[in-house]
Every structure is written in C-alpha cells, then in structure tokens.
C-alpha cells in the first residue's frame with residue numbers, strides 16, 4: 001500500500017525553539033516493531049516554517065489516503081489507538097480529576113459515539129462510491145448530477161476529516177503527555193492535560209452535532225399540524241401543538257412565520273403550516289413527525305368527561321439553493337382562489353387573497369392566506385408546493401435505495417409517537433424512546449429538546465451495526 | 468374634456484410629456500391643456516390635491532404605554548369577534564377570521580417596534596410599563612377600528628394602502644382599491660414581454676389607472692426601456708397614482724395624463740404596442756346592492772359601467788382599433804362570463820371585425836371568465 005499517513009506529528013515551541021516531530025510511516029505497518037520512529041529534539045531557528053511545512057504534508061497525506069481507499073488508523077508513538085483505549089476500559093472519572101487516562105477514555109468513547117451517529121462504515125463506503133463517480137471522465141456531461149455528487153462528496157469528506165483530525169489530536173496529546181512525563185516537563189504536562197479536558201468538553205458538543213448530520217438537517221423547514229377527528233376538542237389540541245412548536249422555535253432563535261391556517265369553527269385550528277427559518281431547523285423538527293395524543297378533561301365538554309384527541313405533525317425540509325429541486329411545469333398547476341364565491345372583481349372588496357395551488361400530476365396542494373397580496377400568497381404557496389414535491393421525490397428515491405420505508409409525507413393516524421396526559425395524572429411520554437417528563441406544561445410551552453435529542457440519538461444509535 | 472398632466476411634482480422632466488415611441492410629429496401638450504381649460508374650469512385640478520400619507524409611512528411619534536395598547540387590542544379583538552352574532556344571517560357580513568387578520572396588519576402598520584409585543588404579550592413579563600412608538604395616537608386607532616367595523620370602511624382606506632402584487636400602493640377615498648384579480652393583467656403582460664422583447668420597447672397605455680396599480684406593475688416588468696402612459700378622469704386618482712409612481716421611482720417611465728379615455732392620447736394614434744384597462748364595468752342596476760365596503764365607500768366613477776356595464780368597455784374597444792399599432796396587444800378586465808363573451812362577440816362582428824386577431828377569454832383564479840385579450844391585426 002502506497003499511501004502514507006502521518007502517524008503523529010506535533011510541533012511545539014517552548015521559548016520558540018523546542019520542536020518535536022514524529023515522522024511518516026506507512027499505514028499498514030501499525031505495530032510498534034515495524035514503525036520507524038524518529039523522535040528528536042532540535043533547535044531550529046525558523047520553527048514556524050517547518051511547522052507549517054508539516055501541516056501541509058499532513059494535509060496532503062490525508063487526501064491521498066482518502067482517494068486511494070485506505071482508511072488510516074491513527075495511533076500514538078507506542079501504538080495506542082482509540083479502539084485500544086476503549087478496549088482498555090480505563091475508568092472514566094470526573095472531569096476535575098487530573099487523570100489523563102480518564103480523559104482519553106471519555107474522549108475515545110465520544111469519538112465512538114460520533115462515528116456511530118455518522119454511520120461511519122456506510123459513510124466510508126459512500127465516499128468510495130462518490131470518489132469513483134468523481135473520477136469518471138464523462139461526469140460533467142450531466143452538470144446537475146455532477147454538482148450533486150461533488151457537493152455530497154465535499155460534505156462527507158468534511159465530516160470524515162473532522163472526526164479523523166479530532167482523533168489524531170487526541171493521540172498527539174497523549175504522545176505529548178508521555179513525553180512531558182518522560183522529561184519531567186511539568187509545564188508541558190499540565191498544559192497538555194488542560195488541552196485534553198478541553199477536548200473532552202468539545203467532544204460532547206460534537207456528539208450532539210453528529211445527531212444532526214443527515215443530508216438535509218441544516219435546512220429550514222415547514223411544520224404542519226393537522227387536527228384529528230373529534231371537532232372542537234381536537235382543533236383545540238392541534239392549536240396547542242402548533243403553539244408548542246412556535247415557542248420551541250422562538251426559544252431556539254429560529255424565526256417563525258405562519259403560512260397557512262384553517263381555524264376551527266368554535267376554537268383552535270383544523271390545520272396550519274408554519275415556516276421555521278434557521279440552521280438545523282429541519283434536523284431537530286423532523287423528530288416530531290407523527291401523531292401526538294392528548295388525554296384530558298375537555299374544557300369544551302359540559303359533562304366534564306375525559307377525552308382523547310389526536311393531532312398529526314408533518315415536517316418538510318426547505319432545500320437550499322445548492323440542492324437539485326423538482327422541476328415544476330407551469331402547465332401542471334391549477335391555481336384557485338381559496339375562498340371564492342360571488343361575482344368578484346369590482347363587486348368585492350376583501351383583504352382575503354388566499355390561493356390554493358394544485359399540482360395536477362401528483363394531486364399535491366399548497367395553500368397560503370397570510371400574505372397581504374394574492375401575488376405574495378401565490379409565491380408563498382408555490383414555495384410550500386415546491387418543498388412538498390421535493391420531499392415526495394426524496395421519499396421516492398429513499399424508497400428506491402430501500403433505506404427507510406416510511407415516507408414523511410404520509411401521516412398515518414396509527415403512527416403515534418407521543419402521549420400527553422393531563423388527567424388523571426400528569427405526564428408526557430414518548431412512545432418511541434420511552435423518554436418521559438411529569439410536567440406537561442413545560443413541554444407545551446416549548447421545552448421539547450429532551451424529547452428531540454433522545455429520539456435522534458436512539459434512532460441513530462440503534463441504527464448502526466458497524467461499531 | 469382633456470387635461471394633459473405635465474405635473475412637475477411627479478414628472479420633473481417635461482420631456483416625459485413627449486412620448487419617445489412616437490415617430491410622427493405631435494402637437495405640443497400645452498395646446499391640449501389650453502383647449503381644455505375653457506370647458507372644464509370647475510373641475511378641481513389634481514395638482515392641488517395632496518395625497519394622504521398612509522399609516523405605515525407616518526412618523527412614529529406617539530409614545531404609548533404598552534398596557535394601554537394591550538387594552539385597545541383586547542377591545543378591538545372583542546369588537547371583531549362580536550360581528551359574528553350580529554350579522555350571521557345577512558348576505559353581506561363581516562367575517563371575524565378576516566377581521567382578526569386585518570387587526571394584525573393594522574398593528575404591523577402602526578408600530579415601529581416588533582408587533583409581537585402586542586400580539587404575543589404572554590411572553591413579555593411585566594412589559595406593561597414599557598412604552599412603544601405608534602404611528603397614530605391610540606384615540607385614532609380606536610376610531611379607525613370602529614370605522615372599519617361600524618361604518619364598514621374598507622380596511623385599505625383605514626390603513627391608507629393596499630398590498631398588490633409585490634407593491635404597496637397608497638389608496639384613499641376617491642380611488643378604487645385595486646383588486647387581486649387585476650394582478651393577472653400584469654402577469655399576462657409579463658408573459659408576453661418575456662416571450663417577445665419587442666413589446667418591451669414600445670409605448671403602453673393604462674386607461675383609468677386609479678391608484679396607478681397596473682401602470683406601475685407593467686412599468687416594472689418592462690424594465691429600463693419601458694414607457695407607460697396612464698390616464699384617468701378623476702383628479703384624485705391622478706394625484707394618488709402620481710404619488711405611487713413617485714414612491715417607486717418610476718417618474719421617468721410612467722406618465723400621467725388627466726382626461727377621458729383616449730382624449731389625452733391623441734398624439735399616440737396607431738403607436739401603442741400595448742393597451743390595458745380595468746374600466747368601470749358594473750351594471751348601473753347592481754350599484755345599490757353592492758357590498759357595503761364597495762357601495763358606501765368606493766367612487767361610483769370607478770364602478771358604474773352604465774346600463775349593462777359595458778359602456779366604457781365598448782368605447783375602449785373602438786379606441787383600441789385606432790390606438791394600437793399592428794401586432795399591438797390588449798387586455799381588458801370585465802364583469803365575467805356574460806360580459807367577456809359579449810365583448811368578444813362585439814369585436815368579431817360589426818365594424819370592428821377586421822381589426823383584431825387571437826381574441827381570447829382568460830379566467831381569474833376563481834374560475835370566472837374575467838379578461839378579454841387579443842392583438843391588433
């Protein structure tokens with residue numbers, strides 16, 4: 001195997017002169033006996049140039065190992081890898097304990113979790129496929145496809161490099177720490193220890209980030225709530241659910257606009273769509289797709305009986321400009337005035353200019369009524385329609401790739417994901433994760449992150465056989 | 468009667484009065500003006516009319532305590548909800564759902580701070596002490612909302628503007644509030660000029676421009692070479708349209724001329740590449756039964772189309788044969804099924820039958836056959 005990796009490379013200046021460098025070794029010679037280890041201290045008058053030189057070579061070697069299919073396994077000078085650290089089962093103590101083994105074990109575990117969440121093995125396989133595609137000479141004959149491939153390649157490479165760099169950093173710190181101990185350099189030792197603690201904190205954030213690493217997770221989205229059967233009580237529940245998302249989104253500093261809202265006859269809503277703008281809005285909100293069930297004494301029932309009602313939630317990503325979107329044919333659309341009737345034109349003065357757009361081939365519709373002109377309502381409804389069609393197309397492709405079977409566009413009333421009980425006891429429980437809290441009010445006021453994160457981690461963590 | 472409108476207030480360049488699409492010699496605009504003076508002396512001059520400033524453009528000079536604003540908002544919401552019981556059975560009634568939406572827009576137009584401080588007060592702890600800056604006094608806001616509900620004053624007159632396409636147009640009593648249907652006229656023109664660039668270069672006319680809606684919409688789709696002449700008989704309409712043209716910085720492209728239909732356009736005979744109009748088309752007999760917002764508040768001059776509603780339309784059809792050049796495009800708005808068919812029949816027979824081609828009836832989003840379009844042969 002030709003590819004070279006840097007087993008370790010670390011430069012460090014103390015008073016600008018102390019440099020330690022580990023040298024290149026071939027990636028298939030991981031055992032300590034095989035590896036060429038050159039460790040030296042030198043006094044170099046221009047440390048920075050050699051430092052950056054190393055960085056560059058480092059970068060080059062990573063790229064090469066990528067394209068030549070080798071998955072480089074990083075290790076310390078004495079052959080310690082993340083897997084071995086985990087296998088060693090060093091006890092993980094509190095962060096405040098200055099035990100490097102504990103830090104290393106915690107960070108290694110995080111790296112393992114991150115890899116699992118990124119579906120590491122699938123990711124590497126996918127990268128291989130994409131690299132092969134990118135190397136085809138006729139790739140750019142279809143610029144659309146080529147763009148898509150190279151974007152996906154770029155984003156996956158970024159994710160992979162991120163983890164590998166983090167991993168290498170850990171091992172370098174361990175090397176450094178051992179060196180410091182060897183040479184009784186207590187300043188270096190405490191600095192390295194501090195660096196490890198920092199890494200430990202960052203690794204927790206990275207674990208969370210890895211929860212949101214699927215293709216469209218960074219997108220903004222639409223959230224849609226539809227009341228189940230049952231009239232006013234159900235309509236009221238649907239509007240409570242919608243309020244819950246509005247406040248959740250505002251707390252997360254997403255901006256919220258109401259696109260479409262069909263009020264119930266007496267109270268609440270029959271259906272509503274909001275647009276949630278912000279990075280990762282879709283990544284989080286997609287965890288809410290499904291049917292939400294409420295049990296309470298209905299304030300609308302004069303007999304004060306207990307009622308069960310349902311509200312269905314759908315979430316649609318708004319794809320970025322970069323992604324390929326479904327081409328919509330003007331001639332496939334039928335545009336209708338939403339609340340028509342009467343002679344219209346000069347006869348009627350109304351501020352209601354809602355329109356409904358119907359995509360005839362698929363029967364998918366979109367409505368908007370909250371803008372102040374018909375033109376803007378139409379534009380806004382078109383945007384919703386576009387996203388719905390995009391989602392349908394994604395679902396079609398995913399079904400083709402046979403990864404997931406359930407399409408988000410179809411909310412089946414059987415797909416209950418969470419129960420909110422206000423009477424006879426108080427509890428909200430997620431049926432998918434069994435995550436539960438005993439304070440429904442806080443949940444209804446938008447405190448949803450616990451549910452969302454536990455769902456995202458459980459769905460990713462069980463998904464991967466690789467680790 | 469004719470009054471050319473070389474308003475220095477809206478068209479700083481007098482050259483704008485000299486149509487660049489005209490290749491034949493034209494008389495000086497002043498000549499028209501002078502021959503009109505004699506006949507129409509009592510007509511108020513549009514130059515002396517100052518359009519009202521819509522709410523959203525006023526200075527937010529009214530510092531008001533948030534708790535007082537909340538009180539007003541509660542009152543306004545209750546008033547909006549109360550219409551339900553009072554007018555449920557009548558044909559021409561207010562819809563509380565729409566009123567609540569209008570109330571939200573009224574707030575958006577009157578406040579400089581985030582409207583959410585009013586709409587979502589639950590999220591603001593002890594905010595009542597805070598002051599917000601309003602563009603109208605609270606007393607006026609009470610009055611405006613009462614006018615909306617009790618007097619059935621159209622919401623657009625209440626706030627002084629109408630959102631139409633991507634425009635915000637100033638409107639006031641005396642000027643028709645542009646309708647959503649009419650947006651499609653601009654859409655049709657846009658479609659035409661994108662498929663054939665020739666239409667971007669020539670001169671267009673909008674007859675009975677009202678707030679200037681269609682003329683401004685067309686000027687924007689024509690791009691930098693566009694030129695639109697907009698006419699109206701109503702001095703208030705001309706003044707308001709001029710104000711709107713000015714607000715969109717289109718003085719160089721849209722020229723306003725006061726007068727009846729084609730009279731102010733005599734210098735352009737046979738030269739227009741496009742002619743659009745939404746003339747009054749409601750049959751006189753229907754006027755008394757109109758929806759309160761329309762019948763009680765909008766100008767009759769903008770609505771009443773004579774016995775069967777087609778007086779102006781027929782007049783304009785004739786004019787179109789004279790004013791359009793070969794290949795010139797026209798679109799007229801009509802009262803719907805009966806009228807659009809009648810106009811097409813009229814244009815295909817009688818003395819107009821050899822002038823037009825590709826006559827088409829186009830429906831609006833409610834499915835009503837609203838427009839007649841065609842080309843000059």
Ligand SMILES: C[S@@+](CC[C@H](N)C(=O)[O-])C[C@H]1O[C@@H](n2cnc3c(N)ncnc32)[C@H](O)[C@@H]1O
Nearest residue numbers: 643645675676677699700701727728745747769
């Ligand atoms: C239905 S409104 C249309 C206004 C505007 N174009 C719109 O679509 O919102 C008809 C307009 O025609 C104007 N009008 C009525 N009689 C006219 C006449 N004889 N000559 C020119 N304009 C006239 C009215 O003042 C009014 O502004």
